[in-house]
Amino acid sequence: xxxxxxxxxxxxxxxxxxxxxxxxxxxxxxxxxxxxxxxxxxxxxxxxxxxxxxxxxxxxxxxxxxxxxxxxxxxxxxxxxxxxxxxxxxxxxxxxxxxxxxxxxxxxxxxxxxxxxxxxxxxxxxxxxxxxxxxxxxxxxxxxxxxxxxxxxxxxxxxxxxxxxxxxxxxxxxxxxxxxxxxxxxxxxxxxxxxxxxxxxxxxxxxxxxxxxxxxxxxxxxxxxxxxxxxxxxxxxxxxxxxxxxxxxxxxxxxxxxxxxxxxxxxxxxxxxxxxxxxxxxxxxxxxxxxxxxxxxxxxxxxxxxxxxxxxxxxxxxxxxxxxxxxxxxxxxxxxxxxxxxxxxxxxxxxxxxxxxxxxxxxxxxxxxxxxxxxxxxxxxxxxxxxxxxxxxxxxxxxxxxxxxxxxxxxxxxxxxxxxxxxxxxxxxxxxxxxxxxxxxxxxxxxxxxxxxxxxxxxxxxxxxxxxxxxxxxxxxxxxxxxxxxxxxxxxxxxxxxxxxxxxxxxxxxxxxxxxxxxxxxxxxxxxxxxxxxxxxxxxxxxxxxxxx
Amino acid sequence: xxxxxxxxxxxxxxxxxxxxxxxxxxxxxxxxxxxxxxxxxxxxxxxxxxxxxxxxxxxxxxxxxxxxxxxxxxxxxxxxxxxxxxxxx
Numbered sequence: 001x002x003x004x005x006x007x008x009x010x011x012x013x014x015x016x017x018x019x020x021x022x023x024x025x026x027x028x029x030x031x032x033x034x035x036x037x038x039x040x041x042x043x044x045x046x047x048x049x050x051x052x053x054x055x056x057x058x059x060x061x062x063x064x065x066x067x068x069x070x071x072x073x074x075x076x077x078x079x080x081x082x083x084x085x086x087x088x089x090x091x092x093x094x095x096x097x098x099x100x101x102x103x104x105x106x107x108x109x110x111x112x113x114x115x116x117x118x119x120x121x122x123x124x125x126x127x128x129x130x131x132x133x134x135x136x137x138x139x140x141x142x143x144x145x146x147x148x149x150x151x152x153x154x155x156x157x158x159x160x161x162x163x164x165x166x167x168x169x170x171x172x173x174x175x176x177x178x179x180x181x182x183x184x185x186x187x188x189x190x191x192x193x194x195x196x197x198x199x200x201x202x203x204x205x206x207x208x209x210x211x212x213x214x215x216x217x218x219x220x221x222x223x224x225x226x227x228x229x230x231x232x233x234x235x236x237x238x239x240x241x242x243x244x245x246x247x248x249x250x251x252x253x254x255x256x257x258x259x260x261x262x263x264x265x266x267x268x269x270x271x272x273x274x275x276x277x278x279x280x281x282x283x284x285x286x287x288x289x290x291x292x293x294x295x296x297x298x299x300x301x302x303x304x305x306x307x308x309x310x311x312x313x314x315x316x317x318x319x320x321x322x323x324x325x326x327x328x329x330x331x332x333x334x335x336x337x338x339x340x341x342x343x344x345x346x347x348x349x350x351x352x353x354x355x356x357x358x359x360x361x362x363x364x365x366x367x368x369x370x371x372x373x374x375x376x377x378x379x380x381x382x383x384x385x386x387x388x389x390x391x392x393x394x395x396x397x398x399x400x401x402x403x404x405x406x407x408x409x410x411x412x413x414x415x416x417x418x419x420x421x422x423x424x425x426x427x428x429x430x431x432x433x434x435x436x437x438x439x440x441x442x443x444x445x446x447x448x449x450x451x452x453x454x455x456x457x458x459x460x461x462x463x464x465x466x467x468x469x470x471x472x473x474x475x476x477x478x479x480x481x482x483x484x485x486x487x488x489x490x491x492x493x494x495x496x497x498x499x500x501x502x503x504x505x506x507x508x509x510x511x512x513x514x515x516x517x518x519x520x521x522x523x524x525x526x527x528x529x530x531x532x533x534x535x536x537x538x539x540x541x542x543x544x545x546x547x548x549x
Numbered sequence: 550x551x552x553x554x555x556x557x558x559x560x561x562x563x564x565x566x567x568x569x570x571x572x573x574x575x576x577x578x579x580x581x582x583x584x585x586x587x588x589x590x591x592x593x594x595x596x597x598x599x600x601x602x603x604x605x606x607x608x609x610x611x612x613x614x615x616x617x618x619x620x621x622x623x624x625x626x627x628x629x630x631x632x633x634x635x636x637x638x
Contacts, residue, residue: 116566298611
């Protein structure tokens with residue numbers, strides 16, 4: 001068989017049924033092999049869309065997402081997506097075509113040093129140098145993408161290797177290596193938890209990535225220790241857990257931020273002390289000892305010194321960690337914080353209050369749904385006001401904060417989970433960054449539901465200009481946006497604009513009940529900001545709380 | 550602080566770039582470098598002398614995390630710039 005056919009064989013061996021991509025000169029042999037293959041290819045309208053769809057596929061299932069592109073600009077268009085996958089630890093395999101080996105280094109047409117570009121945005125990358133190593137490299141790519149802390153892997157394949165002849169040999173799939181943890185360190189951690197008066201779980205995306213959500217929920221049920229969540233962890237702690245404090249950090253719940261500042265033991269579970277979580281680092285959880293649980297040694301004591309650290313697969317570790325606690329005054333305090341700082345939606349007024357709309361949407365969506373969002377104010381409102389039953393149902397570009405993530409990610413979700421209601425919540429700025437993917441929705445008749453919160457501004461930047469740049473609104477006015485309803489209709493997507501509070505219910509009903517895709521265009525007040533807010537350089541207990549407009 | 554790190558890595562053409570990128574990005578300056586290919590084991594031995602104010606453990610874990618790095622040892626950390634002995638060892 002040819003090298004190109006071998007690529008598809010190996011994909012199938014790893015259970016890959018769907019891939020996202022865009023053809024071009026240097027990857028034509030693989031696209032030719034695809035023509036006869038059972039692997040289903042989803043043609044996106046930009047390689048960045050393909051990368052984000054692969055991410056959506058991976059994040060909503062826990063499986064590897066695969067994207068493909070040609071050499072040169074095809075590969076550079078994948079770069080932002082791979083960087084996003086790197087920052088959020090998403091298992092993605094990217095396959096790029098490269099010019100003939102003999103032309104590498106000659107500045108040939110569409111020849112770029114993709115391996116060089118990949119170094120900082122992938123967990124590992126390969127430029128295949130001979131047919132003999134092609135199969136082995138592809139198998140390694142899948143193993144590396146999924147093992148330990150997951151991440152993106154790029155395989156760059158020159159055209160001569162794609163067209164060359166090779167024998168296919170079945171390859172034993174390696175078993176995942178699980179590090180063993182020390183029994184004494186586990187006992188020390190348990191003793192520290194038992195001795196604490198105000199312990200707090202600080203839960204990150206690592207729990208979901210380790211497929212250890214049930215184990216985490218059991219541990220919470222047994223210990224009854226309060227919990228805060230990072231953006232990527234939302235959905236891990238059951239919404240009805242009485243000590244679930246929700247999102248922590250810059251736009252976190254007041255209750256979560258006050259609790260973390262007051263706790264005496266922080267049990268960091270698959271999180272990484274990101275600056276959007278900690279605020280001013282040396283003021284974060286100032287009274288707390290730290291237990292850091294992770295699979296990545298490089299995260300331990302990277303930003304906050306850990307008193308005890310355990311490297312482990314959470315599926316194995318978390319069931320071992322349970323202890324009985326006697327912390328009723330702390331639990332009482334947490335319950336009071338939750339009541340004191342509960343969200344409210346009962347503001348008077350005729351205009352649409354986006355948090356209220358999102359909260360209602362969250363209640364009305366069918367059980368099997370996933371929300372992908374873009375980046376900005378709407379992203380924070382989704383995190384604050386929508387409830388999730390699993391982190392696989394909340395896809396948000398956390399580490400990289402990539403505008404344009406939502407629409408293609410929701411396409412990936414819909415392909416991976418055809419029976420799921422895949423919803424995008426976007427803003428008018430972000431939506432235009434990968435708007436071409438409406439063409440992918442149309443082509444594959446994907447029933448993706450789009451909620452477009454339109455304040456005719458780059459709202460989050462504008463909010464910072466208002467608060468920290470003396471209201472100098474530099475380049476954040478988007479009042480010349482296109483007519484989004486007409487735009488949707490050009491792609492055969494029915495759409496509706498709403499602008500008044502009393503239209504919310506009907507708008508959401510049409511979104512959910514219309515067969516196929518739908519775009520709900522929601523006009524909101526540009527003066528509405530995201531609250532609360534920890535200003536840059538401040539401690540988490542110094543939150544600003546603004547007024548609703 | 551100046552630190553001497555010895556690494557064994559897979560012999561891929563880009564492995565040196567990969568390692569040096571991490572050194573730079575994680576906040577260290579490269580002071581000296583020695584690299585030797587070993588044909589029989591298909592591996593590369595690299596000795597780096599780096600300087601920087603950040604904790605060297607952060608660089609160690611980031612380098613060790615690279616898929617192509619199979620062994621890493623921190624040989625010497627000194628407050629001075631003189632670690633010629635370690636480089637020649």
